[in-house]
Amino acid sequence: MNKYKQIYKEIKKANKIIIARHVGPDPDALGSSLGLKELILNTFPRKEVYVVGNPTNKFKFLGILDKFSPEMYDGLLIVTDTPDLKRIDGAVPSRFKRSIKIDHHPFIEKTCDIEWIDDTASSASQMVAELALNTKLVLNEKAAKKLYAGIVADTNRFMFRYSSPKTFEIVGELIRQTGLDITEIYDDLYMRPYKEIKFQGYLSQHLIFTDNKVAYIVIDDKVLNEYEVDAATPGNMINNFNYIDEALIWVTFTYDKDLKSYRTSIRSRGPIINEVASHFGGGGHIYASGARVKSTDEIEALIKELDEVSRRYIKETN
Ligand code: AMP
Numbered sequence: 440m441n442k443y444k445q446i447y448k449e450i451k452k453a454n455k456i457i458i459a460r461h462v463g464p465d466p467d468a469l470g471s472s473l474g475l476k477e478l479i480l481n482t483f484p485r486k487e488v489y490v491v492g493n494p495t496n497k498f499k500f501l502g503i504l505d506k507f508s509p510e511m512y513d514g515l516l517i518v519t520d521t522p523d524l525k526r527i528d529g530a531v532p533s534r535f536k537r538s539i540k541i542d543h544h545p546f547i548e549k550t551c552d553i554e555w556i557d558d559t560a561s562s563a564s565q566m567v568a569e570l571a572l573n574t575k576l577v578l579n580e581k582a583a584k585k586l587y588a589g590i591v592a593d594t595n596r597f598m599f600r601y602s603s604p605k606t607f608e609i610v611g612e613l614i615r616q617t618g619l620d621i622t623e624i625y626d627d628l629y630m631r632p633y634k635e636i637k638f639q640g641y642l643s644q645h646l647i648f649t650d651n652k653v654a655y656i657v658i659d660d661k662v663l664n665e666y667e668v669d670a671a672t673p674g675n676m677i678n679n680f681n682y683i684d685e686a687l688i689w690v691t692f693t694y695d696k697d698l699k700s701y702r703t704s705i706r707s708r709g710p711i712i713n714e715v716a717s718h719f720g721g722g723g724h725i726y727a728s729g730a731r732v733k734s735t736d737e738i739e740a741l742i743k744e745l746d747e748v749s750r751r752y753i754k755e756t757n
Contacts, residue, residue, distance in 0.1 A: 442555040446539055447574040449553065450479055453537070455487045455514030457507075459530040460563075461521040463671065463702075466498055466628065470589025471519035471541070471563035473502035477582035478571050487514070492528035497675070500627040501585050515539065520563035522547040522556075522722070541566050543601075544724060545713065558724075561601040564589025568609045583617040588624050595678045599726065638666040639676055642691070646680075651750040654686035655742055657701070657735070658693045670695040674704040674729070681708065687749050688712060692738050695731075701738065703730045705745070710752035715744045 440448075450456065458475055460468035476488045489505035507529050516535035521527050522544035532538035538551035543560040560566050564586040571578050571586075590610060594602045613619055641662065646654045658673050673691040680689045687709045692701040703721065705712050705728045713728040719741050721730020732738055 442553075443570055443573040445553060446541070446555060446570060447576065449515055449537060449539060450517075450576075451483070453486070453515035455511065456489070456517060457511045457514050457530065457535065458488070458490045458517045458519065459492055459521070459527055460490075460519050461526045462493070462528040463674075464492060464495055464498070464528065465675075466501065466592035467562045467564050467589040468520045469495075469498050469501045470585040470587075470592070471567045472517075474564060474582045474585035474589065475517065475519065475541075475567045475570075476502070477585060478567070478576045478578065481579050481582060482575065482577045489514075491530055495671070497671070501588060512536070516551070517541065518551060519567065520544075521550075524548065524550050541570070544722070547722065559601070559603065561599070561603065561606045562590050562593035564593070565606055565609055568613055569605075572609065572612055578613070578616055580617040580619055583613040583619045584624055587613055587619060587621065588628055591621075591624065592628060595681065598681065601724075634667050635672065635676070638668050638672065639679060641666060642673065642676065642680075646683075646686075646689070648685055649742060649746045649749075651746045651753060652685060652687040653690065653742060653745045653749050654680070654683060654688070655690040655692065655738075657738060658691065660694050660696050663693070670697075670702055674702055677704045677706050681706070687752065688745050690742070690745065692732065698731070700731045700733050703732055703741070705729060709756065710745075710748045712745065712748065715741065715748055718744065 458472040460472045472490045476490050479488050491507045494504045512534050513536050516538040519541045532551045540551035540554040542556050543563050545558045568586045646656050648654050670693050673693045688707045690705045692703050695702050707726045711725045713723050713725050716728035716730045719730040723729050
């Protein structure tokens with residue numbers, strides 16, 4: 440049985456479905472989980488469907504999250520956009536009756552009974568849309584909007600290599616079948632207060648460049664307070680630094696006073712970075728990774744490794 444049929448069958452069978460995604464959710468994590476909820480309820484209005492995990496104010500236009508309760512354990516858990524156990528927000532698959540993973544990250548570990556992993560997919564939202572287009576799940580504009588937002592955000596508006604012919608075919612179908620207004624989604628995704636633009640200016644002014652084209656910045660609490668932005672903001676802005684001639688890899692280290700560590704977002708337009716991220720307890724995709732580092736010594740060590748990866752890449756490609 441193919442994965443589409445297998446997953447659809449499990450969804451059809453379950454009365455209660457709980458959907459989870461990774462900690463520190465981005466639009467793909469939220470779009471894939473909330474979009475899937477919409478598809479399921481649209482097809483099976485009598486099922487109980489919950490999306491759990493910590494809410495985030497910035498992306499609340501994608502939908503409302505549900506509070507977790509222990510009664511959910513007798514349901515089917517579907518985890519989207521999350522490759523490993525430690526990154527699942529608010530749900531442990533082994534405690535549920537049955538579990539499914541839908542993910543586009545490179546494989547790390549088996550966490551669910553049924554796993555559909557496609558690391559060539561642009562986003563988990565693309566996979567959920569693909570599931571809908573290949574099963575009897577009924578697509579509507581509300582679901583398509585969430586899925587499109589996830590695809591657009593994870594591909595950085597179709598600029599990343601993961602945007603394949605399949606991505607465009609799926610997006611075409613979402614628009615064709617539901618009459619989706621994509622400009623409305625861009626307003627929701629990209630509108631921001633002026634203080635964020637000023638903060639982006641601060642980041643641009645203070646990037647440090649290594650000899651081998653790694654650009655980075657360490658952002659402390661004081662700067663976050665001065666610009667009235669939170670610790671998630673630099674990571675959400677990192678794709679805006681995509682086309683700097685002098686940078687092949689770029690990194691933001693943002694001090695998170697609650698967890699007493701630096702949120703680290705890494706992007707690349709050539710060198711493969713997720714291996715380096717994994718040396719520091721992190722992970723992610725080959726050109727988009729993240730980690731949490733604990734000290735300035737670790738920051739230095741991470742930059743040194745990235746600089747070496749970039750040096751080798753420059754040598755090999757010149
Ligand atoms: P971000 O920079 O937070 O958007 O993350 C980019 C990619 O790296 C995403 O695919 C994340 O799943 C992954 N990632 C971010 N932080 C971590 C972490 N602490 N551990 C493992 N993977 C991470």
